[in-house]
Amino acid sequence: MKKIGIALATIFPLVLAHAQSSVTLYGVVDAAVSFVDNGVVRNTRIDSAIGPGSRFGLRGTEELGGGLRAIYTLEGGFDTSTGTSQQGGLLFGRQAFTGITSSNGWSVTLGRHYSPTQQALAATDAMGQNYWGSSTGFGNGSQSPGSTTMGAGCQGASLRVNNSVLGAWTAGGITGRLLMGAGDENGRGSGRTYNPSLTFSNDALTVTAAYTRIRQCAPDIPALAQAAWQTETVVGGSYNFGPASVYAGYYNFNPSENNKVISPTTFLNNKVVWLGTRVPVGSAGTVLAQVARLKQDLSGGDAKGTSVGLTYVHRLSKRTSVYASSGWLKNSDRGQFTLSATTATLPAGAIGADPKALSFGLTHAF
Numbered sequence: 451m452k453k454i455g456i457a458l459a460t461i462f463p464l465v466l467a468h469a470q471s472s473v474t475l476y477g478v479v480d481a482a483v484s485f486v487d488n489g490v491v492r493n494t495r496i497d498s499a500i501g502p503g504s505r506f507g508l509r510g511t512e513e514l515g516g517g518l519r520a521i522y523t524l525e526g527g528f529d530t531s532t533g534t535s536q537q538g539g540l541l542f543g544r545q546a547f548t549g550i551t552s553s554n555g556w557s558v559t560l561g562r563h564y565s566p567t568q569q570a571l572a573a574t575d576a577m578g579q580n581y582w583g584s585s586t587g588f589g590n591g592s593q594s595p596g597s598t599t600m601g602a603g604c605q606g607a608s609l610r611v612n613n614s615v616l617g618a619w620t621a622g623g624i625t626g627r628l629l630m631g632a633g634d635e636n637g638r639g640s641g642r643t644y645n646p647s648l649t650f651s652n653d654a655l656t657v658t659a660a661y662t663r664i665r666q667c668a669p670d671i672p673a674l675a676q677a678a679w680q681t682e683t684v685v686g687g688s689y690n691f692g693p694a695s696v697y698a699g700y701y702n703f704n705p706s707e708n709n710k711v712i713s714p715t716t717f718l719n720n721k722v723v724w725l726g727t728r729v730p731v732g733s734a735g736t737v738l739a740q741v742a743r744l745k746q747d748l749s750g751g752d753a754k755g756t757s758v759g760l761t762y763v764h765r766l767s768k769r770t771s772v773y774a775s776s777g778w779l780k781n782s783d784r785g786q787f788t789l790s791a792t793t794a795t796l797p798a799g800a801i802g803a804d805p806k807a808l809s810f811g812l813t814h815a816f
């Protein structure tokens with residue numbers, strides 16, 4: 451009996467510790483066959499992440515008592531067609547953070563985060579920033595030359611923010627977020643980011659707004675130059691009518707002309723408005739559709755484009771779906787916008803060319 455008592459005394463704390471903490475391995479694998487035409491050349495290819503971006507991750511929590519929990523997330527993206535890491539080759543390029551969350555509705559985390567602006571874009575996008583024609587092609591400073599150098603302080607620009615602290619608070623359907631990023635962590639403050647957002651959501655309605663103030667990134671300006679401020683603004687929302695949901699949004703990226711050599715094609719401003727819908731089809735299908743109007747102010751005149759996306763997703767099970775996704779982008783005679791899915795892109799083959807794509811894919815979540 452004494453030996454049994456000693457064994458139980460040894461095992462019980464281990465069982466208790468296991469009950470108070472957890473670690474989850476999760477991920478998504480997505481691949482598609484795509485038929486693409488950049489307006490100049492046609493091609494057939496295998497694409498990764500036309501649908502939800504392929505990824506693997508670890509998510510963990512530990513109960514600390516008093517309604518507090520320690521949390522962490524480590525998430526890396528990869529290209530299913532080649533097995534290579536995405537997000538500049540970073541091991542955990544999608545997310546990497548740790549922090550504290552409270553049952554009272556607040557949390558504070560440190561690391562590499564999705565920005566509040568990116569979360570606002572996803573909430574107002576009928577595609578959820580997946581599939582051809584989603585806002586991945588015109589949001590998050592995608593028209594700017596933001597640094598993508600592996601491991602750089604600005605890697606990911608305002609989509610995912612390195613060296614950042616993110617605070618969030620939720621009460622009564624209202625969620626406020628504030629992200630502050632150190633960027634390149636140098637005396638010039640290049641890449642430094644401030645990004646608040648505010649969201650209201652109930653069963654049917656979501657309304658959100660976000661504002662980003664970010665300095666030019668070090669790799670994008672001359673050595674020793676003073677980094678200038680740039681801004682992003684997102685306003686939009688969605689409403690679920692029952693038979694269908696409607697989404698609408700506005701996005702503006704206002705770069706700085708400082709540290710640039712001005713030419714007729716120098717990018718001065720970017721504005722986008724979009725309207726989309728999600729329509730259930732039976733018990734397992736969903737149609738996603740979205741149209742966006744793009745306008746880019748260039749020093750030599752305006753460039754305009756119209757983006758159209760149409761996707762059907764059919765769930766085979768709780769974890770597996772198949773889809774057909776198509777997209778088309780009509781450029782003006784000065785436009786050279788890129789048609790984008792989740793991480794796959796199709797740049798216009800020439801100024802004024804109209805890229806279009808059709809993909810058939812499979813997504814499995816684990």
